[in-house]
Amino acid sequence: MLTANRSDIGRVRQVNEDYSWVSQYNNGVTLAIVADGMGGHKAGDVASQKAVDAFRSTVEQGAAKPDLSLQEGKMLIRQAISSANEAVYDLASRNDQYYNMGTTIVAALVKSDNAIIGHVGDSRAYKIAEGDITQLTVDHTLVNELVKSGQLSEEEAAHHPRRNVLTRAVGTDSHVEIDIQTIDLMQGDVLLLCSDGLSNMVTEEQILETVTSEQLELDAKAEHLISLALHAGGDDNITIVLLQDAVGANREERVG
Template sequence: MITANRSDIGRVRSINEDRSWVGQLDNGITLAIVADGMGGHQAGDVASQLAVEAFRETLSESASKEGLTVDEGKMLIRQAILRANDAVYDIASRNEQYHNMGTTIVATLHVNREVIIGHIGDSRAYRITQNRIEQLTEDHTLVNELVKSGQVTAEEAAHHPRRNVITRAVGTDAEVEVDVQTLTLAEGDILLLCSDGLSNMVSDEVMLLMVSNPDSDLDTKAERLIQLALHAGGDDNITVVLLQDEAAN
């Protein structure tokens, strides 16, 4: 698996509350996570860092066995995200300055071309082919609930004054539900994980054009996505992770 991992503070925020990590275990399993923290007084920075550390430590230990199955991987990624929730919630409940801090998570575990995706919040996973982009995760946001119920259109949602309200996050409650899914990557597919600093600033069509460009390597594609979000305003922190099977190159 070849990967690229980029993050930028953006043009408005004073600190970067996004965190990301990509790693490969000795058994060939590739792990990736993007977390977008939230909370005042730099609490979002603390939340996302805690979540990524808990996820990394949990899966670096539990997913390192030989012959890991997809069903085992689904169980482990859910456990890792729940462990992250425990870590953030524990600190938030014991420290007044971190009260109500939380973070989104979108994470993947790759077993050959089988990909397990776990997520909470509005950080996203996309699958990109040469001529198609597919959003794989569903945003846990108030505006998405309004779209699903028919109260607003997708076009209205893009400019809704409450479009940043999260309905489910890591660390804000003692218990949280993790969405987990699996898919098989076809040859040439690229997986994109990102915070909303990218998806709110760059359209799906532009992301598809940039990532499907056969003349650029993954690092260049990731950097260009960051630059596109900055050029569009850079209103938020921007984090991009790209993953592709080495056999496709």
């Protein structure tokens, strides 16, 4: 599995409140997570890092199991995101300066020809395959609820002033509803996990064109997506994780 993990503070924010992590194991499992924190002064970056740390400590031992089944993987992702929720909520409950902080999460567990996606909030997962791009996750936002109920069009939603208001987040309540799904992966397919600093600034067409480029290796594709978001204004922190099966992918030198 080839991986690329990139984050940029953007052109507007003073702090990068995004946090991401990618790891691969000897049993063929690859884990990845992107979290986009929110809250008061310095609370967003605390929330996202706390969530990823809790996710990681819960998921690592189980993910390395030699014969991890699909069902076990789904339970593991759910448990890990629940642990992240508990960790952030507990910290916020005990510290006034972290009151009401929270974070989005989008995570993937990839093994052979399957990927398990878990998410809360508006950080997204996309699948790029056979020249097409598919948004796998559904944004947990007020504006998306208005679109689903027919009160807003897709075009109106894209520019709505409250498009970043979440209906669900990790750490804001003692329990959180987690969306889990399983998708099939073919050789050469690419999974993209990202914060809304990318998806709000860069079109699906631009993402597709970049990821399917035969001139760029995976790291360069991630860097180019960051540059597109910055060129579009860089209004938010931008975080990108790309995952691609090494078979059928462009070869690249791996460092570190």
